[in-house]
Amino acid sequence: MTITLSLLLQMGGIALLMTVLYVIIGIIPGTDETSVLVPMTVILVSLKLNPLLIMSAFIAAVVTLNITDSIPTAITSIPGGVMSTPLVGPSQTLKKHGYTSYSVQWMMLGSLIGVLVSLPIALAFWGLFEFISVQTGLQISNFIKSYNEYIFLGGAVLMSLTSKKKLVGLLTIIPFGFATAFLRNPNLVINNTLLNVLMDGHKLSMTPFFLSITTGPLVYGLFELLFPSVFQKQQVEGKKVVLLEQDVKRVKTGTKKVVKKTAIASALGSLLFFLSPVGVTMMLGEFATRDEKDEVQEALQGVAVVNGLSSATYLAGILISLFVFAFPISPAALGPGSIIFNSGANGLDGTFIKFGNSGLTLPKGQLLVAILIGLVIGVSISVWLGMKYSRKMTEIVFKYISQETVLIFLFSIIALLSFAEAGVYGLIIVLAVGLFSGWLNRKGAGYGVQFMALYAGNLFITLLKMVF
Amino acid sequence: MKKKKTMVSLWGDHIVISSLFIGLAISLLLVAITFVVIELLAHQYPAIASNKKDLIYGFGTLAVLVAFIINNMWIKPQRTILTRSDQDTPESEDPK
Numbered sequence: 110m111t112i113t114l115s116l117l118l119q120m121g122g123i124a125l126l127m128t129v130l131y132v133i134i135g136i137i138p139g140t141d142e143t144s145v146l147v148p149m150t151v152i153l154v155s156l157k158l159n160p161l162l163i164m165s166a167f168i169a170a171v172v173t174l175n176i177t178d179s180i181p182t183a184i185t186s187i188p189g190g191v192m193s194t195p196l197v198g199p200s201q202t203l204k205k206h207g208y209t210s211y212s213v214q215w216m217m218l219g220s221l222i223g224v225l226v227s228l229p230i231a232l233a234f235w236g237l238f239e240f241i242s243v244q245t246g247l248q249i250s251n252f253i254k255s256y257n258e259y260i261f262l263g264g265a266v267l268m269s270l271t272s273k274k275k276l277v278g279l280l281t282i283i284p285f286g287f288a289t290a291f292l293r294n295p296n297l298v299i300n301n302t303l304l305n306v307l308m309d310g311h312k313l314s315m316t317p318f319f320l321s322i323t324t325g326p327l328v329y330g331l332f333e334l335l336f337p338s339v340f341q342k343q344q345v346e347g348k349k350v351v352l353l354e355q356d357v358k359r360v361k362t363g364t365k366k367v368v369k370k371t372a373i374a375s376a377l378g379s380l381l382f383f384l385s386p387v388g389v390t391m392m393l394g395e396f397a398t399r400d401e402k403d404e405v406q407e408a409l410q411g412v413a414v415v416n417g418l419s420s421a422t423y424l425a426g427i428l429i430s431l432f433v434f435a436f437p438i439s440p441a442a443l444g445p446g447s448i449i450f451n452s453g454a455n456g457l458d459g460t461f462i463k464f465g466n467s468g469l470t471l472p473k474g475q476l477l478v479a480i481l482i483g484l485v486i487g488v489s490i491s492v493w494l495g496m497k498y499s500r501k502m503t504e505i506v507f508k509y510i511s512q513e514t515v516l517i518f519l520f521s522i523i524a525l526l527s528f529a530e531a532g533v534y535g536l537i538i539v540l541a542v543g544l545f546s547g548w549l550n551r552k553g554a555g556y557g558v559q560f561m562a563l564y565a566g567n568l569f570i571t572l573l574k575m576v577f
Numbered sequence: 578m579k580k581k582k583t584m585v586s587l588w589g590d591h592i593v594i595s596s597l598f599i600g601l602a603i604s605l606l607l608v609a610i611t612f613v614v615i616e617l618l619a620h621q622y623p624a625i626a627s628n629k630k631d632l633i634y635g636f637g638t639l640a641v642l643v644a645f646i647i648n649n650m651w652i653k654p655q656r657t658i659l660t661r662s663d664q665d666t667p668e669s670e671d672p673k
Contacts, residue, residue: 155634330587334594345584348657349591504658511654512590513597518645521604525637528612529630 112478116161120479123162124169124486131170132491135177136506137515146170147323148522150448155526160460160471161479167449168483171427172224175420176491179216180499181507183209183412184353195394199411206405210500212412217495219371219413223420224488226375230421231382231428238433250434254466257436258568262286264383265561268440274553281554282562283569288545289318290566292538315563317527317535319447321542322559324523327516328540329547351507353500367410370397371417378418379425382439386422390415428480432473436466443560584655591655600652604644611640 127149134145149170153163182196183203196216203212242248253260262282269278293315321328333339374397381389394415401407426439427446437443437450452466453459461470469476494502527535546559582593615633619626 152634152638155631156638157631327587334585340585343585343587345586345591346581347584347591348655349586351656351658353658353660507654507656507658509649509654511592511596511649511652512587513592513600513652514645514648516587516592516597517600517604517648518641520601521608521641521644522638524605525608525634525641529633529637 112161112475116159117478117482119159119162120165120482121486123158124165124483125490127166127169127483128173128487128490131173131487132177132494132502133506133510134515135174135491136181136503137510137512145519146174146445147319147448148519148526151320151526152522154448154451154460155529161475163460164449164476164479165483165486167446168427168480169487171423171445172220172420172484172487173491175423176217176220176416176488176495179220179412179416180213180495181503183213183216184500184503195390195415196412199398199408199415202404202408203412206408208405208409212409213499214496215367215409215413216416217492217499218368219416220420221488221492222368222371222413223375223378223417224424224484226372226417227379227421227425228428228484230376230379231425231432234425234429235432253434253438254436257466258565260438261561261565262568264438265558265565268555268557268561272553272555272558277549277553278555278558281549281558282565285545285549285554285559286562286566287569287573289542289563290570292542293318293566314530315447315451317530317538318542318563320523320527321539322546322556322563323444324519324539325543325546325548325559326550327519327547328543329551332544332547353504353507366406367413370410371413373397374414375417375421378421382422382426382429382441386419386426386441389422390418393418424484431461431469431476434466435462435469437560437564440557440560443564444556447560593652593655596652600644600648603647604641607640607644608637611636 130149131145146167150163150167153166158166179196179200183200200209200212203209238249242250265282265286266279269275269282272278334343374393378386378389378393381393394411397414398407398410401410422439423441423445426441427449430436430438430442430446430450436452437446442450449461451459452462453464456464458464458470461476462468463470523539524536527539529535531538549559550556582595584591584593586592612633615625615629615636619629625632
């Protein structure tokens with residue numbers, strides 16, 4: 110495939126479209142990154158668009174969502190998504206001192222620094238691996254890939270150990286991995302007539318499972334409302350009061366320090382790409398600001414560092430997984446990038462990854478062009494809009510887009526994809542695994558542990574067969 | 578007297594349960610109609626039958642988008658937006 114001017118324009122166009130869409134989604138409070146990124150990527154892949162267009166769209170969506178997620182947090186103290194939760198504390202401090210709009214500007218700059226730092230680090234990492242491979246003849250990535258199921262298992266253990274609920278995470282790995290591997294192909298374990306009728310000859314890909322895990326907390330949240338005690342606890346009266354602030358107050362000193370700390374934290378975050386982005390963001394964010402005595406300076410550094418870190422860990426995790434390993438080695442690639450890293454099934458290649466994680470389906474140079482287009486358009490437009498119109502955008506979205514319609518949109522897309530993939534069985538799987546996954550999430554086993562267990566699933570079936 | 582809507586706090590916002598389910602029914606109905614129409618047309622025209630899955634994804638997504646627009650016209654956001662200066666102490670409404 111050659112990159113023509115027409116293809117470049119199409120990449121720019123789709124990146125622009127996704128940027129506009131995810132600016133709106135990012136501002137809506139509470140939207141989880143993985144839940145809103147995966148269904149849209151599935152749609153683009155299912156429509157069989159040119160993979161380069163899908164890549165530009167995906168990267169534009171990822172960076173835009175990371176940037177705009179922080180806007181409602183700064184203005185209303187409602188987290189825009191999971192990654193913006195660490196921003197609530199510092200943004201409330203800045204709000205208290207009258208620096209709301211200024212904090213939005215620093216969040217945008219933080220994200221920009223994060224992207225600018227992580228891109229060269231990811232490319233340098235790729236170059237280093239290529240250099241070692243050429244000089245020594247050692248195929249490090251191939252060696253790592255041949256043990257990928259064990260690596261996913263190790264990753265699940267590591268993620269459990271770095272999470273707050275270590276035991277829950279560890280206890281989740283085997284049952285969840287086994288259950289999902291069994292549901293994907295029950296015939297591997299038993300030959301049940303009812304299951305055969307339900308599956309109607311369909312072979313399940315990973316898609317319904319990605320959707321189940323990503324929407325699990327939401328499905329479980331709705332399911333819980335069936336219990337009167339939970340319903341009463343969650344019941345509210347009257348509209349939600351959203352306070353929008355108006356100010357232009359700025360600090361006069363210390364801005365260089367904010368830039369320096371954000372750049373250093375982003376670089377460290379990029380190197381820790383294989384760990385949970387939320388965990389890294391919280392850990393390094395706290396570490397970067399601990400020596401600061403002034404409350405405003407600490408909070409300002411906090412919002413910039415956290416945004417820089419979240420953009421850097423996400424981007425580095427996806428780029429390094431794609432270019433160096435051609436399989437998802439970071440939580441960002443396993444969660445939001447799960448569709449991009451789908452390595453196909455039944456001997457057929459995925460959109461970007463060859464069957465069995467044996468490489469990329471497209472030349473790396475072409476993918477890099479698509480990534481850069483998505484990145485430049487996503488970052489420049491969302492940072493510009495955020496710096497200039499953050500308050501107005503938040504007001505419009507809060508005023509005209511209801512939370513119900515966003516949830517309905519999400520559920521409908523999931524129903525469409527799971528039914529088209531595997532009929533009634535697909536719907537049952539999404540609901541059942543979604544409930545199980547949501548419950549596990551509530552108990553403390555995060556997305557990262559669940560995705561790693563899902564990927565390691567076949568290992569448990571193989572081990573079970575060896576035993577019996 | 579106007580009947581009070583039952584609202585719950587979900588995903589950081591207030592939602593009306595009845596609106597969520599009615600809206601979901603509208604959206605799923607449109608998706609189901611898309612499935613049935615494509616399935617029926619696939620029986621008549623071989624060209625449609627050979628591209629059935631792609632058509633379902635394409636027109637299914639379109640149906641969901643149409644439902645999003647329809648639902649957004651009748652489901653109003655349950656938010657009261659207040660603008661005030663930074664000097665006041667922020668408040669928010671907690672679940673009951």
